[in-house]
Every structure is written in C-alpha cells, then in structure tokens.
Amino acid sequence: MIVCPNCNHQNPEGATQCEACYTPLPTTTTCPSCGATVQSDAAFCGQCGYNLQPATAAPLEEDPAAIPTVVSPPSAPVTPEPLVTPEPVVTSAVAPPNLEKSNPDPEPVGVRATTSPDLNSSPPTASVQTAGSPTTQLQHLSARLLHIQTNVTLELPPNLPVIHVGKPNDLVPPDLDVSGFPHSEIVSRTHADIRVEGDSYYIEDVGSSNGTYVNNIPLTKGNRHRLRPGDRVSLGKGDLVSFIFQHS
Missing domain, CATH: 2.60.200.20 (Tumour Suppressor Smad4)
Incomplete structure (x- = not known):
C-alpha cells in the first residue's frame, strides 16, 4: 500500500496519484534484501535497514613506490671566474712633526702667565664684588x-x-x-x-x-x-x- 503524504489515504501498489486528494504519490521500489516496498529516494530499508544507496568507490591512493624516480644527468662542473686583483693602495708619506720647532701651547684666553710667588710674602687677599649690584641701604620709617x-x-x-x-x-x-x-x-x-x-x-x-x-x-x-x-x-x-x- 502507498500512503498519501497529504491526506494519509492508503492507495494500492503501483498507483501514481492519490485516489482521495489527487496528490502525486512518490515512486516506490523493492528492497533487494527483504523485498519490502520502499520509496525510490529512500536511503535505507524500513524493514531490514539495508543500505539502498550505491556504495561510492573510494579513490585509490597512489603508492609512492610505484612512482618512477626521475634521475637528472650530472651537470658539468662550473669553472669559477678569476678573482679581481685589487688595486694597490697609494699612501702618501707624512713627515713627523718637528717637536723642537713646534710652538708651545697658546696661552688660554683670560689667563695670564705670572711668575712664581714669593713664599715669604703674604698671599694676596681676594675681594669678591658683584658688578652692577646697588649698595643696600636700610630704610628707616619716620x-x-x-x-x-x-x-x-x-x-x-x-x-x-x-x-x-x-x-x-x-x-x-x-x-x-x-x-x-x-x-x-x-x-x-x-x-x-x-x-x-x-x-x-x-x-x-x-x-x-x-x-x-x-x-x-x-x-x-x-x-x-x-x-x-x-x-x-x-x-x-x-x-x-x-x-x-x-x-x-
């Protein structure tokens, strides 16, 4: 029996249209394992669970041993290019300075050369005075x-x-x-x-x-x-x- 998917009416085997609501009925086939009637697009049989889809052959993996190895012929030896000879470095001879004729160090700016002080004389007294500072005067209030x-x-x-x-x-x-x-x-x-x-x-x-x-x-x-x-x-x-x- 073919059950209508629209109104659940049971139709006889081989019917292509529902007798009650005229809905097209799905096509059926026979399970090759148990002979039960199943829909053509079913993946498994509802009675025995048989796989109704054809098995897909898995692709064969290539055996690496079967792949032929290509051996390249030996290459000819490469002759290196000759090295470039560097040019000679020309150095000019510099005469060493004449220490006897060299001038002494110039006197620093602001420093005067003085003779050695007399040890017996008393050292000079340095007075510090700020230039431009006005004389401070105390302012008395009156x-x-x-x-x-x-x-x-x-x-x-x-x-x-x-x-x-x-x-x-x-x-x-x-x-x-x-x-x-x-x-x-x-x-x-x-x-x-x-x-x-x-x-x-x-x-x-x-x-x-x-x-x-x-x-x-x-x-x-x-x-x-x-x-x-x-x-x-x-x-x-x-x-x-x-x-x-x-x-x-």
Missing part, C-alpha cells in the same frame, strides 16, 4: 606730628619704644615737649604716651586732666588707639592743641 594751629612739625624720636608727650616735669620728662605751643596750659605735664611696635604707632592717655582725643573721640585711660596717617590728635578739650599724624 613719623611726625604736624601742629595744625602753627603748622610746626614735631618729629617722633626714633629707637624709642615709648614716647612721652607733655610738658617739662621732674617725674617723667617729655620726649615731645608741647609747652611752646599756644594754649599749652590745657595740656598736662604727663599727658599721653605713644608706643612703637614694629612699624605701628599707638597712642594712649596716661591720666591727663583734660583728656586726649583722636578724630574728636575721647580715649579712655589705658585704652590705646592705633594711629594711621591723617588721624587728628587733640591734647585737651576744645581742639586748641591739635596735631595731624604723618607716617612715611
């Missing part, structure tokens, strides 16, 4: 008080940590004497101190009768004020003895 009423300047003494301001007395002699200015009667004999710390100047009242003012603000005793250029310092009330602090 400060002063400009009296406003008379335009007289009082230089603050240098190298004093504390500068006493007032009028002559036996207890604390003033470093800045203001007794010669107008209205100096309002200034106490020990009126104020100016303290120097580095490049800064501080003023404080030391218990004066009429007080010390900086920019019209009174200073409390013991409360110092750092002076800045342009500050107005008044000794006593009424701004009658006033100075402008200058610093350079």
